[in-house]
Amino acid sequence: MKISEINERVLIQSISKLLTRQDKNIVVGAGEDDCAVLDLGGDELLLLTTDMLHRKTDFPHQMTGWQIGWMSVAVNLSDIASKGARPLGILMAMGLSPDTELDFLEDIIKGMDDCASKFNTHILGGDTDSHDELTMTGTALGLIKKDLLVHRNGAKPGDMVCVTGNLGSAGAAIMSLDKGIPVKPKILKALLEPVPRINEGIALVGTCAVSSMMDISDGLALSLHDIGRASNVGFMIYEERFPVRPEVTDLFKDDELLQAVIYTGGDFELLFTVPHEKIEIVRSVCPLTVIGEVIKKGIFIQKKGKIEELKSKGYEHFRKKV
């Protein structure tokens, strides 16, 4: 059987089952959450995450070197943000063609450094390798106080479902590039220069009021299914509440708009749940939009008065078009 025939979430679970895990220091292991979590014995937990990006599927030809460097750091920091941790540093392994111009590489490095600096962290090290296709594998480390760690599995029926920022900007940019539709700079920037929600994540977990959290880089729909499965709950979300920029609603309507907002992925916002009585505490530290509520079972979207099931589809690496 080929791996493209297997759902990516299932593939990761089957990989994880092959791994030996006998270490009591591992709080969260491979395949269980956005980050692995280690207890080194102090007051804080160490978080680790890695992400591989490459030219063909992650760096549209419009991207500058600076943007490639920025994005390569940002996607890794987003996983650290999704746990509410503060970043400790980044490693970056770079696969580069020998023909790469030094100026272009220097732009990549500056983009990496600017993104790390913006979030008070550093490029600690890396590797350079000759590769036919530009390939950037980042690893991010983070620290969080033990009692502040939020998992995917704490959502309870009745909790409010919230997101940071706007939805669908990156998705609209991807769809516009695919279709050759002109796109506003602000929307393109949302795709090419994603902003990891480090500060928001730290503020959110600091309230001790968030019951579950993750980022939505693979799309809102997949992330709701991930939290739903981990927490053994369902969701009802409302289309009319989605925070969507006018530049996006100008471009796409109806089903296409929903595709951009829910399924396409690329937004680096945080999705999180909060008990009803704590929502004002949380709102006081972080701008948010309540898009629905946690229910006992099933994942549904209400649009124009009708309720529909929300499919578990989104960004899957092994199924995207070549």
Added chain:
Amino acid sequence: MKISEINERVLIQSISKLLTRQDKNIVVGAGEDDCAVLDLGGDELLLLTTDMLHRKTDFPHQMTGWQIGWMSVAVNLSDIASKGARPLGILMAMGLSPDTELDFLEDIIKGMDDCASKFNTHILGGDTDSHDELTMTGTALGLIKKDLLVHRNGAKPGDMVCVTGNLGSAGAAIMSLDKGIPVKPKILKALLEPVPRINEGIALVGTCAVSSMMDISDGLALSLHDIGRASNVGFMIYEERFPVRPEVTDLFKDDELLQAVIYTGGDFELLFTVPHEKIEIVRSVCPLTVIGEVIKKGIFIQKKGKIEELKSKGYEHFRKKV
């Protein structure tokens, strides 16, 4: 200017200069040593390293999935070994073709897990990505007591130059594969299933008698130049003392043998220096061969009574043949 026109060591230095470094927790930063080193405030230091490998240059077609997994972990553990640290865990980002057979991927995972388990550590997490060329980027973490950390820069004139294990086995295997010469299984295994010297590294730094150390995966010559530059010293090494397997000396003679032993790279042995009066303490905890001594200036090899300068050449990613 293209990056292939620049010496790789110089390229890494120029990348490192572009990076902001203002964090007092960074003991060793990007480009300075085999691992980045962070002080998190406890008794121990955290070590980090990352390495990207891929099909075309790192995984000869003879390799099984299990060997690919093993090697991908081993190369990262070798950098941890070179600091004498104990491994804390591994992350592995895998770029896989959608056509990859699940069985093959499972073999890779088992190889990764077996290598990690062999050295009392774990695969903590990772990433799967669709990629035309099989690409494996590992990140290894390690811990070491603060007062045991050995750098590249402590070698002093008069110190003895030592290596673990044998030299040239991997180099002989690479050269045999290139030339289509049949090669003994033991020699091929040295290339395809490298053994990181974790236990030796821990034993060596435990003596507090090692003045500098690194691994020789890019070749002995480059590593001597690296330590020489960092420590501001030179070396005299003796060809007749090199520990080389008879299977290697049967295959290659004279200049070709020297090529395999010194320049080709691929051996994951440790190169280290020890003050003369401490050599017996060190030998009592770790099998080693003394191959020369630290001198004030210049890097030389004595062979058949003649002294020659040892060139700074070896494995360079951007210059190898395509």
